[in-house]
Amino acid sequence: ExxxxxxxxxxxxxxxxxxxSCTPSGFTFSDSTIYWVRQASGKGLEWVGRIGSKTNNxxxxxxxxxxGRFTISRDDSKNTAYLQMxxxxxxxxxxxYCSRLWANWNAFDIWGQGTMVTVxx
Amino acid sequence: xxxxxxxPSVSVSPGxxxxxxxxxxxxxxxxxxWYQQKPGQSPVLVIYQDNKRPSGIPERFSxxxxxxxxxxxxxxxxxTDEADYYCQAWDTTTVVFGGGTKLTVL
Numbered sequence: 376e377x378x379x380x381x382x383x384x385x386x387x388x389x390x391x392x393x394x395x396s397c398t399p400s401g402f403t404f405s406d407s408t409i410y411w412v413r414q415a416s417g418k419g420l421e422w423v424g425r426i427g428s429k430t431n432n433x434x435x436x437x438x439x440x441x442x443g444r445f446t447i448s449r450d451d452s453k454n455t456a457y458l459q460m461x462x463x464x465x466x467x468x469x470x471x472y473c474s475r476l477w478a479n480w481n482a483f484d485i486w487g488q489g490t491m492v493t494v495x496x
Numbered sequence: 497x498x499x500x501x502x503x504p505s506v507s508v509s510p511g512x513x514x515x516x517x518x519x520x521x522x523x524x525x526x527x528x529x530w531y532q533q534k535p536g537q538s539p540v541l542v543i544y545q546d547n548k549r550p551s552g553i554p555e556r557f558s559x560x561x562x563x564x565x566x567x568x569x570x571x572x573x574x575x576t577d578e579a580d581y582y583c584q585a586w587d588t589t590t591v592v593f594g595g596g597t598k599l600t601v602l
C-alpha cells in the first residue's frame with residue numbers, strides 16, 4: 376500500500392523544539408519531493424516547507440511563518456524526511472501532514488494521517 | 497503574495513449539482529487542483545491540472561478554470577460528498593491553498 380506515516384508530535388512548551396518524521400511505504404521515496412503542510416484545528420491548509428530529491432540537490436523552501444525556525448531534511452538511506460521545529464510558538468499548534476508531490480501532475484497525491492503538535496505551557 | 501479565495505460554505509440537496517468556486521488573479525493562466533477533506537481524515541486529491549481526475553475519483557467530480565475563477569463541480573451530489581474542499585495553485589514554485597469551502601449536503 377502506498378502511504379506516508381508521520382510521527383514525533385506531542386506537547387511542547389513555547390520556545391521549545393520538536394522533530395517530526397515522515398516515513399513512506401509503497402513507492403520510491405528517494406525520487407520524491409516531500410512537503411510538510413499543517414492545519415490548525417478548524418482552519419485551512421498551510422504550507423510549511425518542502426525538500427526536493429537528490430536530483431534537485433535536496434533543495435528546501437519554507438513558508439513565511441516558519442522560515443528561520445523550521446528546518447526540513449531527509450535521509451534517503453532511512454527512507455525518512457524530517458521537520459525540525461525550533462522556537463515554537465502557540466500559533467504553531469496544528470496537525471502536521473507530510474505529502475508527496477507527484478511530479479507528473481505537480482499535485483499532492485499522497486498524504487499521511489498527520490501528527491499533532493501542541494505548543495502550550 | 498498570491499491569494500486564492502473560496503466561499504466558506506456551499507449547500508446542495510442530494511442529487512443536485514454543487515459548484516465550488518476558487519478565485520485568484522489570472523487563475524486561468526495557472527493549473528488549479530482540488531482536495532477533499534472529510535472530518536478527521538487527510539486531504540484527498542480529487543482534481544488535478546484543472547479538470548483531470550485521479551484514478552478512483554468518481555466521474556461526478558469535474559473541474560474548470562478560466563479567467564480569474566476555477567470551479568469544482570459535483571454532479572448528482574451524494575451525502576458522502578459532504579466535506580471541506582480546498583483549491584490549490586502554484587505561484588511560481590510556491591504552493592498556495594484556498595481557505596476551504598465546507599460543502600453541506602442537505
